[in-house]
Amino acid sequence: MQNYIENLRIAYLSLGCKVNACETASIRSQLEACKSRTVGFREIADVYLVNTCTVTNIADRKSRQMLRQAKKRNPSAIVVATGCYVQEFYENHQDDDTIDLLIGNRRKHEVAALLQGLLEARACKKEFPRVFVTDERSLCEYESMEHAAATEKTRAYIKVQDGCDQFCSYCMIPYARGRISSRTPEDVQSEVEALAKKGFQEFVLTGIHLSSYGLEDASPKERQSLCRQDGKAPLLALISAIASIPGVRRIRLGSLEPRIVTESFVQALFMQPKVCPHFHLSLQSGCDEVLRAMNRKYTTEQYLQSCRLLRKYYKQPAITTDLIVGFPGETKEQFQETEAFVRRCAFSQMHVFPYSRRRGTAADKMDGQVSEEEKQRREHRMLIVAQELSDLYRRENAFRQTELLTEEKAVVEGRTYWTGHTLEYLNAAVLAEEGIAENRLLAVEITEENVGKYILARRVRQ
Ligand code: SF4
Incomplete structure (x- = not known):
């Protein structure tokens, strides 16, 4: 069977909570396993996937806006909408031609199969359904999904x-x-x-x-x-x-x-x-x-x-x-x-x-x-x-000793720092020095000073 997903440029956008972010990463793993190429959401892509949110009215609006934006960026791209907004409001989009596939919660593990189905149908000039939403109220089984590529670097x-x-x-x-x-x-x-x-x-x-x-x-x-x-x-x-x-x-x-x-x-x-x-x-x-x-x-x-x-x-x-x-x-x-x-x-x-x-x-x-x-x-x-x-x-917490996970470098007022989060989730920075790299756990002491938006921390030699 021909793999229609191979080499497609696919852009992802996850709105709302961390659960959505995990699920988006998992969908990305599904599609990368089909040999697609991941590109940024602001780039020209062949497929845009928006994992939507409905926690507030603003989240609803943003979900609609992002879907429209994707279609505008590349009118010939396939736009896939998944997640909570779709689950609740798919009926409002029955005739909306900016969205090519509407996939509700608990059908997200099928994204690759549904996209392949759509592409195959288009190649054979056949009809393919647009809406794949299951009634959540009747379900109590965990939706087993692909293991996620991690959502963050560290x-x-x-x-x-x-x-x-x-x-x-x-x-x-x-x-x-x-x-x-x-x-x-x-x-x-x-x-x-x-x-x-x-x-x-x-x-x-x-x-x-x-x-x-x-x-x-x-x-x-x-x-x-x-x-x-x-x-x-x-x-x-x-x-x-x-x-x-x-x-x-x-x-x-x-x-x-x-x-x-x-x-x-x-x-x-x-x-x-x-x-x-x-x-x-x-x-x-x-x-x-x-x-x-x-x-x-x-x-x-x-x-x-x-x-x-x-x-x-x-x-x-x-x-x-x-x-x-x-x-x-x-x-x-x-x-x-x-x-x-x-x-x-x-x-x-x-x-x-x-x-x-x-x-x-x-x-x-x-x-x-x-x-x-x-x-x-x-x-x-x-x-x-x-x-x-x-x-x-x-x-x-000033002068308290804790541990910092180095996440990324930042230059503040001409000096380079490693920034990251402490055990208490304080966003802190230590001066970059030889031997420190990304994803290191450093013993540090929190100071009373700030560098830019970070709390300045000092390394503690153990
Ligand atoms: S109903 Fe909503 S706010 Fe309340 S616990 Fe559940 S998810 Fe959280």
Whole structure:
């Protein structure tokens, strides 16, 4: 059979989260295995693939824009749209001739076969369907995909879980991604082993709801507590299996549900020295009433307890979070309550999002929608607080010894530095000297100074 993909120039664009980035890398592996050539998205290509996102209205708009841009760049190219936006809105694009193939979630492992099918049909002047979308709601099996070519040069993102059963009232993801499903530990290990052999030292475990890893067949009570009857979260066993793989030096965890962070969970994590002291616990609001309206399943007191536990075991861990401001019904007083609460949590970094209305969600129908101007005002205020907290964390960590993974060189004010991330995910730089190269783990001390956008670190001789 003729390989129609051979030698095609294929450009990729991944929008949205790290899970999407992992999947795009995996699709690229599929197509490179068919001997295609990967080119940049701004270049002229024969095929453009956009892995879309639908987390906010802005993400939807960007997905549409990028697809149109691709067709404009090369009108004779094949444009393939995959991912969450396609899953939710493919019906709006039934007659849209800028997109040649619409491939929903859980059909992404078929991209190479579908592209080959389209090219073959065109060569024989035959018809070929445009839409390949499966109803996510009925699926609970993990979509097994090609092992990914890594998404970054020195840090490997590993997708281990898909789907979400939480149904936060503002979120479309459970509709776009379906029920929870997990990758088998064997499959994860074999990908990590392959990447460790290529020299990767840091592995970031990602999922749509990472804390639900391994719980698809669990009882409602176990799902609620995010651990098995024996009190153990299946995620812990996966972490321990990865930690034992030769070459793995650092394991970083993607976003965690605050409810999984119990004393026994933190104790077990702490026994794994390769786990970085950097934990992302999504908060979303620091007001219990708003959390209830969001259908988040924890209180501020439970959240704070998770932060306390992390700080009990780890010395000054980096705790980062996401926050939504201007949720329907959020009053000015409730916003102030959130501001006071985030100060108590002392986050090292916060991602602040103004609430974005999503058609089809419960929050879209709620009374008390906050005006765009007020959302912007709250976002602006919260970003100031985020900066203050991040500066405070920085000051408290000055002169602390840690480890830096060298990622890329940067020249700042005429001097050359190696830049990268510390264990706590601080973006730091050390002066370049002989013997330092990319992907090295260096013992460093954090200073109080900055060089450009980086924190200056000094090497510590051991
Ligand atoms: S936990 Fe909530 S916000 Fe996160 S993907 Fe699930 S429903 Fe969406």
